[in-house]
Amino acid sequence: MDLVFSGCSVRYGERVALHPLDLRVQAHRVGVIGLNGSGKTTFARLINGLTLPSLGRVVVNGIDTRAEPDRVRGEAGYVFQNPQNQLIMPVVADDIRFGLKARGATTAEAEQRTASVLARFGIAELAQRRVHELSGGELQLAAMASVCALSPSILVLDEPTNQLDLSNRRLVIKAIETMAEDALVVTHDLEFAARLPRLLLFHEGRLVADGAPGETIARYREIAGC
Numbered sequence: 001m002d003l004v005f006s007g008c009s010v011r012y013g014e015r016v017a018l019h020p021l022d023l024r025v026q027a028h029r030v031g032v033i034g035l036n037g038s039g040k041t042t043f044a045r046l047i048n049g050l051t052l053p054s055l056g057r058v059v060v061n062g063i064d065t066r067a068e069p070d071r072v073r074g075e076a077g078y079v080f081q082n083p084q085n086q087l088i089m090p091v092v093a094d095d096i097r098f099g100l101k102a103r104g105a106t107t108a109e110a111e112q113r114t115a116s117v118l119a120r121f122g123i124a125e126l127a128q129r130r131v132h133e134l135s136g137g138e139l140q141l142a143a144m145a146s147v148c149a150l151s152p153s154i155l156v157l158d159e160p161t162n163q164l165d166l167s168n169r170r171l172v173i174k175a176i177e178t179m180a181e182d183a184l185v186v187t188h189d190l191e192f193a194a195r196l197p198r199l200l201l202f203h204e205g206r207l208v209a210d211g212a213p214g215e216t217i218a219r220y221r222e223i224a225g226c
């Protein structure tokens with residue numbers, strides 16, 4: 001991925017969620033850590049134009065998020081913190097097909113790509129399952145499959161291991177670590193963060209560290225006082 005943030009800030013009324021940020025991220029994998037409310041999700045949402053900067057600009061693989069919102073959504077897929085809010089159809093395979101057809105796939109293409117992405121994430125048996133009956137890990141994998149079906153170059157994942165048991169957590173981490181797409185992961189899971197090559201640390205809406213996991217997590221522990 002090649003992300004360029006230039007003088008980029010986000011305000012919600014009087015509240016500054018992100019102070020002016022100048023940053024370039026050229027990486028295959030990057031993690032984002034920080035305390036609750038530090039600006040991680042705000043930062044992540046800028047990448048596919050879900051949030052637009054109040055000032056400045058964000059350019060993702062050469063695409064300006066404000067100028068070309070549709071293109072940037074195709075380039076960067078976003079997996080939400082609560083995947084049950086993301087899967088809008090009641091049945092897993094229908095949700096994936098729906099997304100593909102909404103982007104112009106024929107019925108045959110949608111069938112083929114749905115089967116292939118479910119197989120890729122090892123969840124072919126979930127095709128006909130009802131979304132609201134899935135476990136947390138199954139839901140997370142289904143949401144990732146649904147986004148990857150649309151062939152983004154970058155996947156932005158907001159707390160993908162949140163509330164997963166050890167076994168589902170391992171499955172989801174493996175899926176992220178082995179995917180060909182670039183991935184930017186917002187996480188409170190420091191064991192997982194430590195496996196990523198580069199971490200960004202946010203504090204009170206500012207980027208306060210950017211580097212290898214050891215030093216960045218150490219800085220985070222100082223900030224958190226533990």
Ligand SMILES: Nc1ncnc2c1ncn2[C@@H]1O[C@H](COP(=O)(O)OP(=O)(O)OP(=O)(O)O)[C@@H](O)[C@H]1O
Binds near residue numbers: 012043
């Ligand atoms: N839509 C919104 N309207 C008003 N304030 C918002 C909105 N979204 C976020 N904020 C505020 O912006 C700040 C940063 O929020 P953000 O969600 O980016 O933090 P975060 O680091 O992702 O937190 P968490 O770890 O709790 O998910 C917080 O003070 C939050 O209350």
